[in-house]
Amino acid sequence: MPKALVLDWTLFVRDFWSRDKELTQESREICEQYMDHMLDFRPYLINNPVQVFSTDRIGKCLRLFRYMQCRHILVMHPKDAKLKGVITRQDLFKYMDL
Numbered sequence: 001m002p003k004a005l006v007l008d009w010t011l012f013v014r015d016f017w018s019r020d021k022e023l024t025q026e027s028r029e030i031c032e033q034y035m036d037h038m039l040d041f042r043p044y045l046i047n048n049p050v051q052v053f054s055t056d057r058i059g060k061c062l063r064l065f066r067y068m069q070c071r072h073i074l075v076m077h078p079k080d081a082k083l084k085g086v087i088t089r090q091d092l093f094k095y096m097d098l
Contacts, residue, residue, distance in 0.1 A: 012044055017090065052087075053078040058095070065092055 007030070014021065050064055051074040064073055075085040 009044060049074055051076050054084050061087055062092065062096075065089060 007027075011021070011027070049072075050068055050070050052061055052064065054075055055078050061073060064070055071089055073087045074083060075087060076082065077084050
């Protein structure tokens with residue numbers, strides 16, 4: 001892939017509170033210029049993300065967030081392993097009423 005088409009990984013990183021990144025003029029121009037292209041996010045993804053089943057208890061999620069230092073945990077259906085949702089650190093903070 002041409003170097004000019006590769007965006008730095010830091011453009012995709014969010015802060016501790018997972019706030020949305022501001023769309024810069026450079027990013028906007030790239031999006032408009034390559035509107036019909038597909039993005040390959042595989043280099044930026046984790047091969048084996050932390051996941052729980054929808055039947056697991058909240059205590060397991062809390063332990064995983066604490067010990068694995070997760071930002072997100074995938075919630076899977078226990079029978080067919082389809083994605084049911086995502087739990088974020090902020091979701092747990094709301095639950096814990098900090």
